[in-house]
Amino acid sequence: MEAFLDTFFNGAVLARYAPSILQGVWVTVLLSVLIVVSGIVGGAALACLRAYRIRPLSALIVIYADMFRALPPLVLILLVFFGLPNLGILLSSSTVLYLILTLVLAAFAEEIVWAGITAVPKGQWEASRSTGLGFTQTLIWVILPQAVRLVIPPLTNRAIAITKMTALGMVIGVPDILGQATTAQSFSANASPLMLAAIAYVLLFLPLVIFSRWLETRFAAPGV
Amino acid sequence: MTQAAQEAVAPPTLVVRGLRKSFGSEEVLQGIDLTVARRELVFVLGPSGSGKSTMLRCCNRLEEPDAGEITLEGDPVTGPKVDVNQLRRRMGMVFQAFNLYPHLSALSNVTLALRKVRGLPRPEAEAMGLTALDRVGLKAKAASYPAHLSGGQQQRVAIARALALEPSVMLFDEPTSALDPELVGDVLAVMQDMKAQGMTMLVVSHEMKFARDAADRVIFMDAGRIVEQGTPEQIFETPHHERTQTFLARFSGRG
Ligand SMILES: Nc1ncnc2c1ncn2[C@@H]1O[C@H](COP(=O)(O)OP(=O)(O)OP(=O)(O)O)[C@@H](O)[C@H]1O
Ligand SMILES: [Mg+2]
Numbered sequence: 001m002e003a004f005l006d007t008f009f010n011g012a013v014l015a016r017y018a019p020s021i022l023q024g025v026w027v028t029v030l031l032s033v034l035i036v037v038s039g040i041v042g043g044a045a046l047a048c049l050r051a052y053r054i055r056p057l058s059a060l061i062v063i064y065a066d067m068f069r070a071l072p073p074l075v076l077i078l079l080v081f082f083g084l085p086n087l088g089i090l091l092s093s094s095t096v097l098y099l100i101l102t103l104v105l106a107a108f109a110e111e112i113v114w115a116g117i118t119a120v121p122k123g124q125w126e127a128s129r130s131t132g133l134g135f136t137q138t139l140i141w142v143i144l145p146q147a148v149r150l151v152i153p154p155l156t157n158r159a160i161a162i163t164k165m166t167a168l169g170m171v172i173g174v175p176d177i178l179g180q181a182t183t184a185q186s187f188s189a190n191a192s193p194l195m196l197a198a199i200a201y202v203l204l205f206l207p208l209v210i211f212s213r214w215l216e217t218r219f220a221a222p223g224v
Numbered sequence: 225m226t227q228a229a230q231e232a233v234a235p236p237t238l239v240v241r242g243l244r245k246s247f248g249s250e251e252v253l254q255g256i257d258l259t260v261a262r263r264e265l266v267f268v269l270g271p272s273g274s275g276k277s278t279m280l281r282c283c284n285r286l287e288e289p290d291a292g293e294i295t296l297e298g299d300p301v302t303g304p305k306v307d308v309n310q311l312r313r314r315m316g317m318v319f320q321a322f323n324l325y326p327h328l329s330a331l332s333n334v335t336l337a338l339r340k341v342r343g344l345p346r347p348e349a350e351a352m353g354l355t356a357l358d359r360v361g362l363k364a365k366a367a368s369y370p371a372h373l374s375g376g377q378q379q380r381v382a383i384a385r386a387l388a389l390e391p392s393v394m395l396f397d398e399p400t401s402a403l404d405p406e407l408v409g410d411v412l413a414v415m416q417d418m419k420a421q422g423m424t425m426l427v428v429s430h431e432m433k434f435a436r437d438a439a440d441r442v443i444f445m446d447a448g449r450i451v452e453q454g455t456p457e458q459i460f461e462t463p464h465h466e467r468t469q470t471f472l473a474r475f476s477g478r479g
Contacts, residue, residue: 126286127323127382131337131389132313141336145327 013192017184024180032163039102043109068107076100081172097169105162116147152219156212235298237424243292252278254448267435268428270445276428280395284315316386316394322378324370330381331366334388356388360414376407396427444468
């Protein structure tokens with residue numbers, strides 16, 4: 001028991017590294033918020049572009065979405081982080097993590113929102129167009145609000161999954177929760193910082209998971 | 225000129241000439257000629273698949289006609305340079321399935337086009353929206369969402385949505401076919417009231433009693449053509465064409 005406590009809850013180690021892990025929390029939160037906002041906005045924008053059914057444009061969007069959904073994000077992160085400098089492009093590890101996870105989330109969000117757009121009945125388009133609204137106006141005011149409501153559950157689940165992937169930043173040295181914790185762990189030769197990281201993740205993400213449950217029930221009711 | 229004199233020289237509200245439309249190899253409209261005069265209610269009858277909906281939907285170009293010419297108050301509806309959104313604003317359409325926007329309240333359903341197409345500020349749009357809802361007897365339901373309205377109420381909100389734009393003509397595609405029988409009356413009463421107020425209307429429906437009471441002219445369509453037309457009395461009492469007779473015989477139990 002003592003060994004267990006000493007390994008995972010060593011008071012001295014916890015006290016010493018708590019501040020740096022707290023810094024990591026802010027990095028994780030900031031990255032997550034930026035990734036979720038830009039990823040979902042970007043994905044929804046791509047889905048809207050696809051609604052215009054301009055063949056070459058739609059094809060490009062589909063290729064992009066399929067590529068970024070097929071490739072493991074870690075592969076992309078390593079490829080960009082270690083590849084771009086050879087082309088003379090130097091990006092910080094946080095920037096690379098942000099870019100890749102945003103692109104991955106946007107790819108998933110595009111597919112999810114597109115499914116929502118196609119699920120809105122044709123009669124909605126016709127009713128709106130028959131009152132004189134244009135294609136874009138109909139998309140924005142009539143179709144998209146309904147499409148987004150339909151796909152809120154898968155969209156939140158995907159967003160949560162992506163924010164958890166910020167932990168991948170550790171491999172390229174992003175000072176997020178896990179990055180700080182692994183650094184602390186190697187200096188202290190003790191697992192307590194990792195335990196602290198786990199606790200931080202639970203405190204951050206459990207409310208999000210509960211929130212997504214609430215969203216699902218809230219938007220399950222039709223016509224609200 | 226007096227108003228009556230102006231109306232006498234004004235072009236008919238809706239003119240359709242030689243309208244043709246095919247889906248694949250099937251020619252659904254085989255040359256439709258139709259004129260709807262100002263304040264006239266033209267009632268369209270015909271068997272399923274005869275092209276009634278397609279004809280209506282060509283009038284506001286929800287379907288693109290293959291050939292033919294359509295004018296609204298003398299303004300071309302068909303043709304490459306036409307601003308179809310501006311024209312649609314002047315033609316209200318009511319659908320069998322209501323097609324209310326489920327994410328918007330009854331009032332917002334009615335005001336959306338007023339704000340986005342006519343560009344009215346919210347307070348003005350809402351005042352007009354409430355007037356339109358009042359005309360269909362649903363001012364009290366302004367804040368309700370479609371899911372909380374009966375089918376009949378939903379269809380009346382849909383009528384208000386079209387009416388609010390002050391259209392020159394209203395197109396109805398089987399407005400009561402999706403309704404429980406006990407809810408049909410309210411919708412027909414609203415339509416009859418619109419007719420009394422002088423609205424020009426083109427109505428596809430199977431409500432024969434409504435046709436007798438409110439229609440100025442009844443048109444019978446079959447296989448993409450207008451087979452016969454006349455006053456309700458002529459069509460219902462002494463139909464000339466055999467296909468009209470067969471069709472009406474099947475409906476004799478109703479209306
Ligand atoms: N978008 C479409 N694509 C292919 N065929 C269509 C389309 N719309 C209508 N049709 C066909 O055109 C024909 C006429 O259809 P339409 O809906 O105009 O008939 P209708 O007289 O309104 O019939 P109903 O009384 O059943 O509503 C039918 O054979 C139908 O299958
Ligand atoms: Mg029809």
